[in-house]
Amino acid sequence: MDSAIPELATAGTLPSAAPAAASILGPGEVQIELEVNGERHELSVEPRVTLLDALRERLKLTGTKKGCDQGTCGACTVLVNDRAIDSCLTLAVMHVGDRITTIEGLASGEQLHPMQAAFVEHDGFQCGYCTPGQVLSAVALVREGRMTGDDAIREQMSGNICRCGAYENILAAVRDGARRMA
Amino acid sequence: MNLPLVGAPHDRLDGPAKVTGRATYAADFSPAGLVHAVMVTSEIGNGRIVRIDDAETRRQDGVLAVLTHENARRMHPEGHGFAFALMLLQDDRIRYDRQPIAVVVAESFEQATYAASLLRTTYESEPPITRIEDSADRYTPEEIFDEPADVTRGNPDRAFAGAPVQFKATYSTPVEHHNPIEPSATIAEWEGERLTVHDSTQGVTNARKRLATVFGIPVSNVRVISPFLGGGFGCKGAVWSHVALAAMAARAVGRPVKLVLTRPQMFGSIGYRPRTIQSIALGADRDGRLSCIMHDVLSQTSTFDEFVEPSALVTKMLYAAKNVRTTHTLARVNAATPTFMRAPGEATGSFALESAMDELAYAVDIDPIELRLRNYAERDQSENKPFSSKSLRECYRIGAEKFGWSERDPKPRSMRNGRMLVGMGMATATYPTNRAAASAVVRMNEDGSVVVRSGTQDLGTGSYTVYAQVAAETLDIPIERVRLELGDTDLPPAPLSAGSMTAASVGSAVYEAASALRERLRKGEKAPIEARADAKPQEHERYSKHAFGAQFVRVEVDPDLGEVRVRRMVGAFAAGRILNAKTARSQYLGGMLWGIGMALHEVTRFDERTARIVTANLADYLVPVHADAPDMEAYIVEEEDPHVNPIGVKGIGEIGITGVAAAIANAVYHATGIRVRDLPIACEKLLR
Ligand code: FES
Ligand code: FES
Numbered sequence: 074m075d076s077a078i079p080e081l082a083t084a085g086t087l088p089s090a091a092p093a094a095a096s097i098l099g100p101g102e103v104q105i106e107l108e109v110n111g112e113r114h115e116l117s118v119e120p121r122v123t124l125l126d127a128l129r130e131r132l133k134l135t136g137t138k139k140g141c142d143q144g145t146c147g148a149c150t151v152l153v154n155d156r157a158i159d160s161c162l163t164l165a166v167m168h169v170g171d172r173i174t175t176i177e178g179l180a181s182g183e184q185l186h187p188m189q190a191a192f193v194e195h196d197g198f199q200c201g202y203c204t205p206g207q208v209l210s211a212v213a214l215v216r217e218g219r220m221t222g223d224d225a226i227r228e229q230m231s232g233n234i235c236r237c238g239a240y241e242n243i244l245a246a247v248r249d250g251a252r253r254m255a
Numbered sequence: 256m257n258l259p260l261v262g263a264p265h266d267r268l269d270g271p272a273k274v275t276g277r278a279t280y281a282a283d284f285s286p287a288g289l290v291h292a293v294m295v296t297s298e299i300g301n302g303r304i305v306r307i308d309d310a311e312t313r314r315q316d317g318v319l320a321v322l323t324h325e326n327a328r329r330m331h332p333e334g335h336g337f338a339f340a341l342m343l344l345q346d347d348r349i350r351y352d353r354q355p356i357a358v359v360v361a362e363s364f365e366q367a368t369y370a371a372s373l374l375r376t377t378y379e380s381e382p383p384i385t386r387i388e389d390s391a392d393r394y395t396p397e398e399i400f401d402e403p404a405d406v407t408r409g410n411p412d413r414a415f416a417g418a419p420v421q422f423k424a425t426y427s428t429p430v431e432h433h434n435p436i437e438p439s440a441t442i443a444e445w446e447g448e449r450l451t452v453h454d455s456t457q458g459v460t461n462a463r464k465r466l467a468t469v470f471g472i473p474v475s476n477v478r479v480i481s482p483f484l485g486g487g488f489g490c491k492g493a494v495w496s497h498v499a500l501a502a503m504a505a506r507a508v509g510r511p512v513k514l515v516l517t518r519p520q521m522f523g524s525i526g527y528r529p530r531t532i533q534s535i536a537l538g539a540d541r542d543g544r545l546s547c548i549m550h551d552v553l554s555q556t557s558t559f560d561e562f563v564e565p566s567a568l569v570t571k572m573l574y575a576a577k578n579v580r581t582t583h584t585l586a587r588v589n590a591a592t593p594t595f596m597r598a599p600g601e602a603t604g605s606f607a608l609e610s611a612m613d614e615l616a617y618a619v620d621i622d623p624i625e626l627r628l629r630n631y632a633e634r635d636q637s638e639n640k641p642f643s644s645k646s647l648r649e650c651y652r653i654g655a656e657k658f659g660w661s662e663r664d665p666k667p668r669s670m671r672n673g674r675m676l677v678g679m680g681m682a683t684a685t686y687p688t689n690r691a692a693a694s695a696v697v698r699m700n701e702d703g704s705v706v707v708r709s710g711t712q713d714l715g716t717g718s719y720t721v722y723a724q725v726a727a728e729t730l731d732i733p734i735e736r737v738r739l740e741l742g743d744t745d746l747p748p749a750p751l752s753a754g755s756m757t758a759a760s761v762g763s764a765v766y767e768a769a770s771a772l773r774e775r776l777r778k779g780e781k782a783p784i785e786a787r788a789d790a791k792p793q794e795h796e797r798y799s800k801h802a803f804g805a806q807f808v809r810v811e812v813d814p815d816l817g818e819v820r821v822r823r824m825v826g827a828f829a830a831g832r833i834l835n836a837k838t839a840r841s842q843y844l845g846g847m848l849w850g851i852g853m854a855l856h857e858v859t860r861f862d863e864r865t866a867r868i869v870t871a872n873l874a875d876y877l878v879p880v881h882a883d884a885p886d887m888e889a890y891i892v893e894e895e896d897p898h899v900n901p902i903g904v905k906g907i908g909e910i911g912i913t914g915v916a917a918a919i920a921n922a923v924y925h926a927t928g929i930r931v932r933d934l935p936i937a938c939e940k941l942l943r
Pocket of ligand 1 (some may be wrong): 140141144
C-alpha cells in the first residue's frame with residue numbers, strides 16, 4: 074500500500090482553540106470554523122482531513138495545490154499566522170483560531186501582490202503548478218527577513234520544487250519581489 | 256511575414272491566473288455530485304492475484320463501489336503504436352510493480368483512501384527480471400519513430416579496424432521518472448453514452464480518440480478538457496490506465512468521479528525513461544577526423560508492450576563520417592512500459608556520444624570544440640539531404656565566448672577554487688524539428704477583439720501567449736486584443752504536445768488562419784469574421800530539419816567527498832524563429848536544469864528480488880531543488896529558416912536537456928581525472 078494513506082481514522086485530541094463542547098474529536102465529522110483570507114468559514118470535517126484537502130475539496134479554494142501529499146514538494150504551501158507551512162502535513166481541525174492565507178488571499182482585488190507581479194514579470198514559472206507555493210514561501214521568507222542574498226534565497230526556497238526548472242527566474246522574481254515589498 | 260525573427264519578450268498572458276491560483280488544472284474542477292476514486296496498485300512485480308478480499312472495504316462508510324478484475328467490465332485495452340497497452344482490471348496477471356489492481360470509489364477522498372487501505376490481496380509471486388543485462392528476451396524492433404532500428408552507411412567495421420586512433424567505451428543511463436509537480440488527474444462524467452473528461456493530458460485530441468477506442472464508443476461521444484497542465488514532460492502524452500479507470504468508475508457509480516494519482520503512483524503506470532546500455536566506437540585519424548562511428552543501444556521495454564528509446568538516432572546525423580552504424584535492441588523486463596521523457600533518445604544518446612567525443616578529444620589532444628568543428632556535418636549524411644538551416648558553429652562560438660572557454664586549462668585536475676576541484680566541460684545539443692497536422696480558427700469580433708481557437712494545450716510552454724503573439728503580429732493588432740481558447744476537443748483538432756512540435760504545428764495553423772483573415776479584411780470584408788486553417792506538413796521533405804546548440808558547464812568537485820556542484824551553465828541555441836524571447840529562454844533553462852538532474856541526481860531504483868521500485872517518492876527520487884541550481888544563462892542564436900515550416904520555428908522544449916549530462920560528465924572528468932560513464936554521477940563513483 075502506498076505510504077500516502079493517512080491512518081487517522083481514530084480519535085484525535087482537542088486543540089486548545091476548538092469549540093468548548095467537544096473533548097474528543099471524531100472519528101465522525103466535527104463542526105469547525107476556519108479563518109481563511111480574512112473570511113470565516115463554517116465546515117464540518119472528519120479529524121483525518123488535512124488542511125490541504127479541507128481548503129481544496131471543502132472550501133473550493135483550489136489555488137493551493139497537491140503535488141505529493143507527503144511534505145516533499147511545497148506545492149501545498151499556505152501561510153498560517155504568517156508562517157509558511159505544508160498544508161498537506163497538518164489537519165484542518167488543528168487550525169481553529171488560526172489566520173490562514175492562501176494564494177487566493179494575497180492580491181487585493183485585481184491588484185497583484187508585489188511578489189505575484191514580480192513572478193509574472195520575471196517569468197518565474199512555466200506550468201504554474203508550483204507557483205502558488207513558491208509565491209507564498211517567498212512572501213513569508215521575505216517578511217521573516219531571511220532573504221539576505223542569492224545563496225540564502227536558493228537555500229530557503231528549496232522546499233518548493235519546480236520541476237519545470239524555473240529556478241533562475243524564481244531567483245530573479247524573489248529578489249525583485251523582496252525589493253518591492255520593502 | 257510580419258513575425259520578427261526573435262519575438263517580443265511578452266509576459267505570459269496566463270501569468271496573472273497562475274500567480275493568483277485562478278488557473279484551473281484537471282483536479283480543480285468539481286462537477287455537481289462529484290465522488291472520489293482511489294486506485295489500488297500491486298505490491299509485487301511479477302505473478303498473479305490469488306484473491307482480493309474486499310469485505311472490510313465494502314463495509315466502510317461512504318463506499319460506493321470496489322472495482323477489481325472479478326467485476327470490471329470487459330474493455331479494449333490493447334496497445335498499438337504509441338497508444339500503450341492499459342491495465343484495466345481485465346485479468347489476474349501482475350506484470351509490473353504498482354500495476355492497478357482495484358479502484359475504490361467513495362463519497363469523500365478520505366473515505367476512499369481509508370477503505371482502499373483495507374483491501375487484502377493475496378498474490379502468487381514469480382521471480383522477476385529487472386535488469387536488461389539479465390534479460391534473454393531480446394529483439395530488434397521493426398522501426399523507431401518511422402525510421403529503421405538499424406542503419407549502416409559505408410563499412411564501419413573495416414573503417415574502425417583501419418583507423419589510426421580507435422576509441423571504444425560503454426555508457427549507461429538509468430530508469431528515470433518524469434515527476435511533474437502536478438500528479439496525473441482525471442475527472443470523468445457520463446451522460447448516457449457520452450463521456451466528458453477533465454484530464455491532465457498533453458493531447459486532448461489524442462486522448463479523445465483513445466478513450467473512444469477503449470470504451471468502444473464513437474469519437475464524437477467523448478469530450479476531453481485540459482485548460483492548464485501542471486507539467487507533463489512526456490508522462491501525460493499517452494492515455495494511461497488511470498484515465499480509463501476513472502471513466503469505468505464513473506460508469507459504475509453513475510456519478511462524476513475524480514481520480515488523482517498519489518506521488519508513489521506516479522512511479523507506476525505512466526511510463527518512464529528506460530534504462531540504456533550504449534556502446535560507442537569511434538575511429539579517427541591523428542587529427543581527430545572521424546572515419547567511423549558505431550553506436551549500439553540496448554534499452555528496456557515491458558513484457559507486454561514496446562517502447563524504444565531511440566538513443567542512436569542523433570548519431571546518424573550529428574557528425575560527418577563516411578562509415579556509421581547505429582543499432583537499437585530491446586530487452587524485456589518485468590517493469591511497466593516506458594515512454595517518452597523530455598528529449599527521448601537525444602537526452603540519453605547525446606550523453607554517450609558527447610562523452611565519447613570528449614574522450615576522443617583527450618586521446619588526440621585536441622580542444623573539444625575544435626574536434627567537433629573538424630567533424631562538422633555540412634549536410635545530413637544519413638538522409639543525404641541538406642539541413643534546412645544549421646547555425647551550430649555560431650552556437651559554439653557564442654557559447655564559448657559567454658562562458659569563457661578560453662580560460663580552460665585542458666589538463667585534468669589542473670584547476671582549483673580553494674580546495675575544490677574545478678572542471679569545465681562542453682557538449683553539442685540537438686533535437687529534430689517535428690511537425691504534425693493542426694487546425695486553428697481565428698475569429699475577429701465586431702469590437703475588434705480576436706479569439707484564437709485550437710485544441711492544443713499549454714504544458715507551461717507558453718501556448719496561451721505565443722499563439723496570441725502570432726495572431727496579433729499577423730493581423731497587426733495589439734496582443735491585448737487577442738484571447739486564446741485551447742485544451743478542449745470542442746475546438747479544432749491539434750496534435751499531442753510532444754516532440755517539441757507544437758509551435759511548428761499549431762503556430763503554422765494560427766499563422767495561416769490569421770493570414771487568411773487579414774487577406775479577407777483587406778478585401779473589405781467586415782467583422783465578425785473568422786478563418787480556419789488546416790495546416791499539414793509536406794509529404795516529401797527536401798531538407799533535414801534539426802535545431803542545434805552548445806552547452807557549457809563549470810563544476811566544482813569536493814576532492815574528499817566526491818560531491819559535484821554545478822556552478823555555472825551557459826547554453827547557446829539556434830532553433831529558427833523564436834516566438835517569444837522570454838518564454839523561450841525559460842524553456843531552454845528548464846531543459847538545462849533537467850540535464851543537471853539527469854547527470855547528478857535522478858535514478859529510479861528497483862529491488863531486483865521483487866521488481867519493486869524502492870524510490871517512489873520525491874524524498875528518495877531526487878530532482879534538482881533550488882539550491883542545486885547554478886547560475887544559468889541561455890542565449891538565443893538568431894537563425895532564419897525559410898524551409899523548415901511556414902513560420903520558420905524549430906521547437907525548443909527539449910533541446911535544452913540534450914548534451915547537458917555529457918557536458919557535466921566531461922567537466923567532472925576535467926576536474927577529477929575520473930570518467931564516469933554510468934549515470935547519475937553519484938559521489939561514490941568519484942571516491943577512489
Ligand atoms: S503536497 Fe504538500 S508538500 Fe507536496
Ligand atoms: S512552474 Fe511548473 S513546476 Fe514550477
